[in-house]
Amino acid sequence: MTAYGFLLPNIAGLLVFVFIPIIYAFYVSLHDWNALTPKVFSGFDNYKQLWEDTQWWDSVKKTLLFSIIYVPLLFFLSLLSAVLVHAIRGKVSGIVRTMFLLPFAITSVISAIIGMFMLDPRNGVINHLLNAVGVGSQQFLGSTTQAMFSIIGVILWINIGYNMIIFLSAIKEIPRDYYEAAEIDGATGWRAFKSITLPLLRETSTFILIVTTIGSFQALDQILVMTHGGPANSTEVSVLYIFKQGFELLNMGYASALAFVLFLIIFSLSLIQLKLLSSKK
Amino acid sequence: MGLVFGLLLIFPVYMLVISSLRAETTVFDFNLLPTEFELANFKDAWSNSSLPRSILNSLFVSITVTVVALLFHSMSGYALARFNFPGKSVIFAWMLSTLMVPLTVIMIPLYLVTKDLGLSNSYAGLIVPSIFNAYGIFLFRQFYRDFPKELEEAGYMEGLSLAGTFFRIALPLSVPVIVPLTIGFFLANWNAYLWPLIITQDEKLWVVQQALAHLVGGGYFTPWNVVLAAAVIAAIPTFILFFVAQRYLVEGIKMSGIK
Numbered sequence: 108m109t110a111y112g113f114l115l116p117n118i119a120g121l122l123v124f125v126f127i128p129i130i131y132a133f134y135v136s137l138h139d140w141n142a143l144t145p146k147v148f149s150g151f152d153n154y155k156q157l158w159e160d161t162q163w164w165d166s167v168k169k170t171l172l173f174s175i176i177y178v179p180l181l182f183f184l185s186l187l188s189a190v191l192v193h194a195i196r197g198k199v200s201g202i203v204r205t206m207f208l209l210p211f212a213i214t215s216v217i218s219a220i221i222g223m224f225m226l227d228p229r230n231g232v233i234n235h236l237l238n239a240v241g242v243g244s245q246q247f248l249g250s251t252t253q254a255m256f257s258i259i260g261v262i263l264w265i266n267i268g269y270n271m272i273i274f275l276s277a278i279k280e281i282p283r284d285y286y287e288a289a290e291i292d293g294a295t296g297w298r299a300f301k302s303i304t305l306p307l308l309r310e311t312s313t314f315i316l317i318v319t320t321i322g323s324f325q326a327l328d329q330i331l332v333m334t335h336g337g338p339a340n341s342t343e344v345s346v347l348y349i350f351k352q353g354f355e356l357l358n359m360g361y362a363s364a365l366a367f368v369l370f371l372i373i374f375s376l377s378l379i380q381l382k383l384l385s386s387k388k
Numbered sequence: 389m390g391l392v393f394g395l396l397l398i399f400p401v402y403m404l405v406i407s408s409l410r411a412e413t414t415v416f417d418f419n420l421l422p423t424e425f426e427l428a429n430f431k432d433a434w435s436n437s438s439l440p441r442s443i444l445n446s447l448f449v450s451i452t453v454t455v456v457a458l459l460f461h462s463m464s465g466y467a468l469a470r471f472n473f474p475g476k477s478v479i480f481a482w483m484l485s486t487l488m489v490p491l492t493v494i495m496i497p498l499y500l501v502t503k504d505l506g507l508s509n510s511y512a513g514l515i516v517p518s519i520f521n522a523y524g525i526f527l528f529r530q531f532y533r534d535f536p537k538e539l540e541e542a543g544y545m546e547g548l549s550l551a552g553t554f555f556r557i558a559l560p561l562s563v564p565v566i567v568p569l570t571i572g573f574f575l576a577n578w579n580a581y582l583w584p585l586i587i588t589q590d591e592k593l594w595v596v597q598q599a600l601a602h603l604v605g606g607g608y609f610t611p612w613n614v615v616l617a618a619a620v621i622a623a624i625p626t627f628i629l630f631f632v633a634q635r636y637l638v639e640g641i642k643m644s645g646i647k
Contacts (some may be wrong), residue, residue: 110472113467116460116464121483121522123505124501126486127501129489135497135500187393188393194390195391203391203394205634206397209630211630212623213623213626214581215581215597216579216581217600219604220619221404224403224404224612225400227416230416231416232403264400267397268397272638273641325491325492328581328597331585346493353496353499359500370494373488373490377487378488
């Protein structure tokens with residue numbers, strides 16, 4: 108009895124605030140509903156509309172573009188950071204680790220504000236720096252081709268530290284003797300990294316790749332603040348499109364259908380993640 | 389090389405701080421050294437925006453969510469680690485499966501459900517849905533599985549009930565898992581922007597991230613030096629936590645990596 112009593116608050120909470128919303132999303136997605144007038148049952152019309160909605164598929168493309176650039180870059184940069192921080196000996200190492208981790212303490216909205224300030228098309232410090240080396244000023248967030256990259260840069264910046272720490276703690280667990288043995292065989296530097304560090308980080312790498320990939324489908328805070336999807340929809344990723352359909356256009360039925368499809372995609376990706384991770388152990 | 393990269397990463401934070409101390413006319417000047425000390429910016433940011441109230445709101449929401457979540461999660465984690473009862477593994481698996489459902493995916497139906505419960509545009513709407521997640525339950529369960537049974541047996545000998553043993557013996561000894569989770573929960577809620585944006589309309593309920601976002605996207609012009617000063621003020625609690633408890637922050641990150 109005590110056991111159920113201890114579990115009750117969480118079971119009730121997860122039921123009401125996670126489980127029921129998913130089912131409710133599917134129910135609402137079968138209706139035409141603007142949140143103000145009564146729901147009108149419309150079968151799978153919303154899903155048909157989704158199939159033909161070019162703006163939705165555009166947002167899917169933007170999401171994929173975001174992921175394809177963001178995920179490998181974050182992976183590479185945080186692994187590189189971990190190796191660099193690991194290589195530093197003595198007192199400085201703690202300070203450098205703090206430097207890498209500091210952006211993690213910046214909230215997403217503040218990171219967006221700093222990004223907007225530094226990337227200002229006319230006076231931003233990044234343009235000043237570019238001008239100083241002879242490159243002309245860029246539009247960044249004002250340009251349809253550069254806005255997405257600018258946002259990716261900001262999100263990368265605050266997330267490297269977290270992933271670096273995970274890589275670093277995995278690297279620290281690799282026994283020293285492995286490297287000493289490799290050194291006797293003449294393998295140092297890059298070769299030691301390739302033949303020892305990288306294979307032994309496989310599990311950590313899988314974890315980071317999958318968590319980052321799923322996370323990359325959800326980037327929304329910075330986009331809301333920095334561009335709100337603009338200019339000319341060039342940064343309108345899927346979650347933002349859902350947000351706009353639901354909370355700005357009040358197409359609750361249609362937005363629910365979109366959300367339900369996104370849920371299925373992310374849920375299956377997570378299941379693959381679980382499979383991959385548990386098969387490794 | 390690592391040092392150079394590290395400097396590159398803190399450069400934007402450095403720019404934020406030195407620029408927040410400049411005048412409106414010089415805030416964009418190309419000068420990488422701290423040149424001015426315009427404390428008036430902070431006074432402006434504090435008095436001319438919804439910042440003070442939003443900071444109180446954020447503190448209230450973050451602290452409440454953290455305390456209640458720690459209580460509920462530790463109870464559930466303890467039950468899953470220590471008690472045997474029908475349906476245990478199913479309940480645990482079901483709880484873990486909710487980890488695969490991020491807020492962005494359910495924001496529409498979660499809003500609708502919360503609104504139907506009469507919680508929209510209220511503190512309860514900000515707080516209650518943020519309490520429940522399987523992550524804390526999972527970490528508490530791991531912790532209590534390795535917890536020495538002898539201590540609890542001493543409790544039963546003293547005549548304590550199951551619940552009494554938990555609250556009097558196990559919970560007070562859970563500091564190693566409570567500290568990193570406290571920091572993690574507090575930071576996550578201080579950082580929250582999307583959910584508060586969805587669930588509140590009333591400016592009185594704005595949390596700090598909303599108040600900040602409003603300064604750069606509210607449709608009227610706020611000078612950049614004041615915006616940056618506001619951002620610095622809003623960053624103070626996280627920076628204090630960062631520098632005071634970095635060790636535990638790192639601990640928490642590692643714990644999240646092991647799941």
